[in-house]
């Protein structure tokens with residue numbers, strides 16, 4: 001399959017490396033220097049065992065996306081510009097969006113009138129180390145569902161490989177909401193307290209704080225099986241106990257966070273956030289404040 005990947009950060013490079021094993025992949029970058037580095041040196045993938053692998057790739061700064069299948073791997077707050085270019089495409093495309101959070105669903109809704117839209121939940125961990133180097137910090141799979149009528153099961157099968165698994169999920173909204181619940185519980189608290197994910201379970205006071213956030217978010221998202229969801233949140237904290245969450249990493253590096261995609265979405269969804277979700281509102285303001293201080 002011919003695949004275009006828009007955005008060559010941690011996730012774009014990780015997907016580019018693995019998918020180019022069985023498919024023809026082009027990376028679309030924002031900056032010319034990055035496209036030049038990728039065309040010259042290929043993608044370097046570092047894995048947890050310390051191995052480095054390099055693969056040739058072609059990269060381009062154009063927004064005239066040629067491929068029928070495009071993976072969108074930019075941050076949620078960078079989507080607007082890309083959505084405008086995608087609206088300008090005359091041919092029908094298959095678009096897979098990999099953003100955390102759920103605030104991008106309004107963009108998917110608009111684009112799905114013109115294209116087949118899919119959403120993915122990435123369980124891998126990845127960190128960009130240079131223009132063409134990515135470190136695979138956590139092995140997982142990518143869950144994929146259709147936002148509309150696209151054939152997600154078929155797409156997941158085409159992309160799936162033993163080294164880089166994809167799994168079809170029938171209910172795209174539930175898939176996204178379950179990941180949103182995890183990011184809601186872990187990311188803002190770790191960023192505010194300056195702690196690694198594991199401390200949210202090893203420190204009993206922080207664990208009680210996380211449970212309070214969980215209660216509010218669970219009620220807003222209207223998910224089923226509360227205790228199973230709580231166990232899942234705790235399991236992710238344990239599995240990623242050494243991780244600096246993406247939100248803490250963003251705050252430490254002075255970058256904008258994805259707080260709007262995560263808590264901002266829940267606040268919009270809640271009819272009376274100040275009274276129904278006061279802790280979520282408090283956390284939202286804390287992270288917004290940290291972003292600007």
Ligand SMILES: NC(=O)C1=CN([C@@H]2O[C@H](COP(=O)(O)OP(=O)(O)OC[C@H]3O[C@@H](n4cnc5c(N)ncnc54)[C@H](OP(=O)(O)O)[C@@H]3O)[C@@H](O)[C@H]2O)C=CC1
Pocket residue numbers: 006007008009010011012028029030031073074075076078081082098099100101122123124125126127128258
């Ligand atoms: N990293 C991870 O482990 C995980 C990430 N995710 C999700 O995946 C998404 C991407 O994350 P991640 O890869 O870490 O983010 P990065 O910030 O590393 O990458 C985003 C990339 O998009 C590029 N970009 C921005 N605007 C454009 C544009 N108009 N055209 C082309 N490229 C553009 C940026 O370019 P430039 O460098 O020039 O700014 C940057 O390289 C996020 O929503 C995140 O929540 C989900 C699970 C795990």
Ligand SMILES: CC(C)(CO)C(=O)C(=O)O
Pocket residue numbers: 100182183186187197236240243244245246247
């Ligand atoms: C699951 C978790 C919390 C792992 O760190 C994550 O997705 C993130 O940091 O954004």
